[in-house]
Ligand SMILES: [Zn+2]
């Protein structure tokens with residue numbers, strides 16, 4: 001209970017400061033309406049599994065070869081432009097109040113493109129990383145989205161076992177896969193038979209979300225989808 005209260009207080013404190021748009025610097029909002037309009041949207045047709053744009057709308061070649069555990073990944077935006085800046089601010093500049101507009105964008109996306117979800121589960125940070133950063137941006141996003149959707153948020157069931165190096169520093173897709181393959185474990189069977197929607201800020205290869213899905217399905221989850229704010233394409 002206590003860590004959540006601390007997080008919420010963090011968001012409230014951010015709101016006391018004047019708000020400047022992360023895109024253009026205009027005062028008044030963390031994401032002004034004109035920057036919001038110009039966000040790099042990902043629109044259908046998509047590969048039904050990885051969610052990347054795919055003109056045919058059928059499984060893309062890399063998903064044909066991918067024995068994915070995750071049912072599918074969706075993202076409203078490419079990790080580019082203002083969205084890249086917003087996530088950077090949220091993650092590394094302690095601008096936690098950004099979860100409010102970002103969760104609203106996820107909610108808008110879910111209204112337009114509903115996904116199977118009974119419960120929201122944020123991708124956990126390794127405890128060491130959580131101590132360094134002081135908050136899990138995915139947890140904050142999930143909590144905020146939970147308020148908008150009225151879906152319960154379950155944290156603490158999915159555990160990150162390895163302190164994996166930041167993905168940007170690893171070079172190949174294969175390396176990313178071997179780093180994340182058994183990186184997560186489910187501590188209990190609380191999510192048995194549930195339809196889980198994993199929440200994260202950004203996805204690169206999809207390997208992290210898939211590793212989470214593998215752990216959740218090992219623990220009996222019925223379906224696991226991933227929803228991220230932005231996707232590297
Ligand atoms: Zn702006």
Ligand SMILES: [Zn+2]
Pocket residue numbers: 047048049050051052059060061062063
């Ligand atoms: Zn695909």
